[in-house]
Amino acid sequence: MEKKGLSRRLLNRLADIYDWLLNRLERTILMGIRFVLPKKILSPHGFLGMLTFVTFIILGITGALLMFYYKPSLTSAYESVRLINEDIAFGMIIRNIHYHASNAMIFLAIYHMFYQFFAGRYKIRNEVIWITGVILGVLTIIEAYTGYDLIMNERAVLAINIGASLTSSIPVAGQFLASILIGSGFSDILIHYYAFHVFIIPLIMLLLITIHFPRNLILDMPMIAIISGAIIIVGGITPVSLGTKFDPNIPPGITVPEWYLTGLYAFIRTGIDKFIAGVLLPTLLVIIFLIIPFIDRGPKLSWAERPFATGLGIAGLGQIIITTVWGFYINPDPTLDLAERLMIDPFLFYGALAIITAAAFGFTYGYHIWVLPKRKNYSEKSKSNIKQWxxxxxxxxxxxxxxxxxxxxxxxxxxxxxxxxxxxxxxxxxxxxxxxxxxxxxxxxxxxxxxxxxx
Amino acid sequence: MKDIYFYNIYLYHKGFRDVKNNLFLSVYSLKYSFKVAIKYSLFGFKTGLILVDLHESRCLIKFRCKTDMKISRRDALKSLAALSGTLALTPFLPIGDFLIQSTTFNIQRQRIANIKDIPFNSRLIFTYPITGNTERDNDPFRKFVLIRLPNGQFKAYSTVCLHLWCLVDYKTERQQIECPCHGSIYDPNTGIAIRGPAALQPNKTLPEVKLEIDEKGDIYANGIIGVIGYGKEGSK
CATH class of the missing domain: 1.10.287 (Helix Hairpins)
Structure with a gap:
């Protein structure tokens, strides 16, 4: 009896401390956000953003740990990464999680954006959230790009060169921006990229995330654990490699970039001007996503009732998939001329993009005109947008x-x-x-x- | 009360508390409980008014505020403070100098190799100009390829491709300079791009190192023609 009394008193005391803390926290900015802990299984589509943020946190933690051993210098960067990978206890696991979390973050961010896009969520006063989200997505890819450049393997060196070169190709400001990146040579580029990767870009992202967060955040702990687990399992199945060390005296062979940049790579390989392929076209894609809330202003949210936006979304998604996959393909026949192997036929390539665009708009307008009127109970069905099991x-x-x-x-x-x-x-x-x-x-x-x- | 802007709008009492909680909006005047004007300010400067119907919880109309043509004492003080702030920041204008650290390639006469070391139709990658600093000397922008053509002639070019600055190499089996990234092909006799994306650019010639061969057969580099990294003129 006495024991029970003691434990109850102890519990009461704990509850008092909890209440006290909660009361004080009400004075902080934290209480402006309402955390929702779902009590049932929800479709993760509703909180993909939260999951993306979780991968961002994982990246922050593992990245900070990697900084203990990484050396941003032209001569010792690769060696330090090798040390983390092979010699330092738990180093392989930390780096592997960091790498796969970066891939997961990009994938989740893109998935999140397209889901919100098709659900018409950039409307209903969400314009600022949408725009900060698109900027965050671009920054995520730049962040990942600066990250894989730090390894100083062959792929990293070529990517750094291409990035610096594309920067310099921008009219008016390009030369200035490129010289900021390049400094007095390649060793400066590396340490500049390091500064961007570990501090400048994450800081900007954090600031944007505070604006991007909606008032209600769904904190689905089981799903967060699943995502973390999945990242680690994928890391175990396909462990990150070191790549071939860059030797300045041996120019590298054919090297394909990371999967989120093969789309750009495909555009560049069609032989058009590097500024158009590498800067202008991707910027246009981003601009289209930035301004869509101001073009598609109708009150309708359902994808079927917004044929233009849906067509645009499917076309964009199709183009991203086609260019990304095409970028990976290099004619394996070594007897052919290198220029021929790497060249992508522009008529075939842009033709495919035009066809997918036409098909996307054809499908959505066709659905809107012929199929939708026959589905009378459509609007009733689409009322609940978060599925529950x-x-x-x-x-x-x-x-x-x-x-x-x-x-x-x-x-x-x-x-x-x-x-x-x-x-x-x-x-x-x-x-x-x-x-x-x-x-x-x-x-x-x-x-x-x-x-x-x-x- | 002369600085207070006042417009009659309908504001439901129920939502009134939310306005006060919102950091960006400050309630300035309240005639009676349902009508309120809200001044919208940005960085402390009056920029306009937002009329808010909180029951609908959205902005109804937005327009610029009508300011009094007379400069009030308050405005004058504010603009003086703004002037002072500008003056305090002016000394930081040359911050761009901090961001850009330019390269100087000291042109020097430097021995690369001896004729005997390099067979016909082969190549050697060398650093030019050597600085003695390993970080600098490993810089791909300082790497050049010395080619002995099948006819015995020597040529030396920058390894930085004119297209996107990937690193080119002389391929002995095809006797041409190739870029592994996007397939630019250069003629080793002239350094001019013949196929691939670099051939479509206005500047098609790889930067060349001026070579000198003395009586002992030692090959010397002495100067560079062209700019390494086409379009990088700004940081030369």
Whole structure:
């Protein structure tokens, strides 16, 4: 009896401290944001932005750790990355997570943007949120680009050169901007990119994120754990490599950029002017996304009732996919002339882009004119925009399943640890990620159990 | 009260609290509980008025405020302070000098190799001008390719492609200079781009190193013709 009293008193004390803290936090800016902890499984489409932000946080943490060992210098950068990858304990895992989180962030950001685009979310007073989001997306890609340039492998050096060259090709301001980047030579470019990568761009992104955040933030802990777990598992399956070390005395061979830049690479390879291909066309794409809220001003939100915007979105998505995939393709026949192997036939390339654009607009207008009027109950259907599923597990089974999962998690952790100890840090990541996924499932069972108690 | 702008708009009492909480808007005058004018200010300067219907919770009309033509004492003080602020920032104008650190290529006579070391139809990558600083000397912009053509002649070009500054190399099997990024092909005899994107640009000639060969067969570099990294003139 006495024990129970003590524990209750202790709990009350804790609750008092919690209340006290919450009262004081009300004075801070934190309370301006309303965190929503969903009680059921939600479709992640509604909070892809939050998931993107989570990857940003993961990148911040792992990136800060990488700074302990990375040396931004032309002669020792590659060696320091190799040290992180091969010699430093847990270094492989940290760098692997950093790399795959960057890919995940770009993918999630693009996915987030297109979902919001087709859902017409840039309307309803969201214009500022939309515009900051598009700028954030561009900064994310620039951030990733400056990141993979720091490794100083062959791909990094060529990417740095191309970036500096494209900057210099901008009319009027280009020369000035390029000389800021280049400084007194390549070693300066590297340290400038480093400053951009670890401080300047993340700082701007953080500032923009504070504007971009809506008042209500969906903090779906299980989904956050799943995303983190998935990043780590993918890291375990396809571990990041070091690439070929850049030797200034051996000019590199054919090198394809990272997947988010192969689209640009394809445009450049069609032989048109480098400024048009590398700067103007991508800028145009960004500008179209920036101004779409001011073009598509109607009250309709559903994609089917906004044929122009939807056509534009599908065309944009199709063009991004086509150019990205095409950029990867290089004629494998080594007997052919290099110019011929790398050249992309402009008629075929721009023809494909024109066809996808026409098809996108044809499809959406066709749907709008012929199909939509026949679907009378359409507007009723589209009312609830966030889908909910209820995965219910009943009373007794609930506790049992948690215990079972904890057991599995324990075994998985042991497996991961054993794998790590035996020097296979990359394979250990599959287990580390699996453990996180089980944590996500347990979190979900917990919340559904709490819901049951309330009901 | 002469500085206060006042317009009659309808504002529902229910939403009135939200206005005060909003950082950007400040309520200036309240005739009676339902009508309110809100001054919109940017960086402390009066820029306009936003009429807000908080019941609908959106802006109704936006227009510039009518200012009194007479400069008030308050405005005069503000503009003096703004002038002082400008003067305080003026000394920072040459900040651009901090951002740009320009390169100087000291043209020097430098031995590269001996004729005997380089067989016909082969190449050697060399650094020019050598500074003794490893960071500087590893700079791809300071790398050149010395080519011994099949006819025995020597040529030396910059390895920085004219197109997008990737690094070119002499390929012995095809006897041409190739860029691995976008497929620009150069003629090793002249350094002129013959195919690929570089051939479509206005400047098609790779920067060339002036070579001198002495009686012992030592090859010397002495000066560069052209600019390394086409379009990089600004930072030469």
């Amino acid at each position: 209820n995965l219910k597990i009943e009373g007794k089974r609930l506790l049992l399943s948690i215990i079972g999962l904890l057991g599995a998690q324990f075994i998985i952790d042991i497996m991961g640890l054993q794998m790590y100890m035996s020097g296979h840090a990359d394979k250990a990541m599959i287990w580390i990620g699996a453990s996180l996924i089980i944590f996500a499932i347990i979190l979900h069972i917990m919340r559904s159990g709490i819901e049951d108690d309330k009901g």
